[in-house]
Amino acid sequence: MARQSQDYDDIPGTFVFDAERSREGYGINMFCMSLMKEENRKAFKANEAAYLKQFPLSDAQAEAILKRDYNRMLELGGNIYFTAKLGATDGHSFRHLAALMTGSTQEDYAAMMLAGGRSVEGNRSKSGKFDKPGKAKSRAAKAGKAQSKPKSVKAKSRKSKAKRGR
């Protein structure tokens, strides 16, 4: 059955880890959890594809893990607190993962955070329904001006919706 649409699907650049994703991504998250043990980290690093065979993963999920496509992992049911363990196994900082997920460099990401983070203006909804926060405010956002510094998220919709490799 295709994923049911939810009100929060309207939030751009966000994969809410809900019950449906949790069901689908059980294998991803259990794999990540296994990386809490040193011997498992070693076994995974020795032969990644073979190690993944012991978990119930679809081809698409295994591919996302092998390619370190963190957004795809989230889309297919991974949760960030779990996938972060894969990042740690690779010796990567969280900033590295954030840069990967947001399609920026670590330096740009860090600079954005220091400057107050990604603005909510222009990042509330794909439909644009909520882009007036209080009332007046976001005339600029509508005109596309508010995106000057904190970047708005490009609603990257992946082509893979139809086939989820199951």
Place this chain on the structure above:
Amino acid sequence: MARIIAGVASSHVPAIGAAIDNNQTEEPYWKRVFSGFEPSKEWMAKTKPDVAIVVYNDHASAFSVEIVPTFALGCAAEFPPADEGWGPRPVPVVKGHPELAAHIAQSVILDEFDLTVVNKMEVDHGLTVPMNLLFGSPKEWPCPVIPLAVNVVLYPPPTGHRCFMLGRAIRKAVESYPEDLRVVMFGTGGMSHQISGPRAGLINSKFDKAFLDNLTRNPKKLTRISHLEFMREAGAEGIEMVMWLIMRGALDDQVEETYRFYTVPASNTAVGHIILEPKRAARKPAAKPKRSSKVKRAAARRKIQVIRGQR
């Protein structure tokens, strides 16, 4: 009787823990964060609670995706720090208060909050970072702690309203405990942040500041914030703020804001912190523990429950 003498809310950013563990607290980036908690540490040292109830969430440390309890109350005698992938944090083992915890569990379950009793649990940065921020880094934590782990990882977490009402029930439970204990309640997590997906890095200071204002003055308004609004306005992980409402629900309707601190960022997160106390007039002098009619009623209730349980 035991009573809740104050509420404390604080973010629990893991990088704050790492900065403490790696002695980076004096670096300008981190000093900005830690200096905001200096008055709080002084306040806590003066307040000297007998017990702390810490509402927090686990981050795939004690709970995997195998079991996801919505509310899990730590009833054990101690809670070791969890290994979050880099070895356990070098902080003292958290000592529990099993007697009060058991009493709370029994009371709130009969009040229709079906929480999970946990007798073995490790605690991660979600609990230990706020402890550091308020108690510093002592050899032993100065008071026993009752952890209350709330699921905010798997959607949906409990609603803000549910959390607020659980706070109410915990207060009732604490006040029916016969020993004269002074309890501080912690709500942790937040404030606005998103660490997942292409929208990671989201911060909404305006939302956060309004949340802090209303936490003091009009918490009922906050209980009506939907999950959709939390995630849209404060980031997917900003939904953690529902945990602050458990703390707030355990306090009087009218409170005084003793202290507040807010800064952006710590790592990926807006850091918010507040200390709330009862209005001065409402602060009771440390009453002698006499068997008030309330305590007698509570004892009678317990007796009835025991009888019911025997059937």
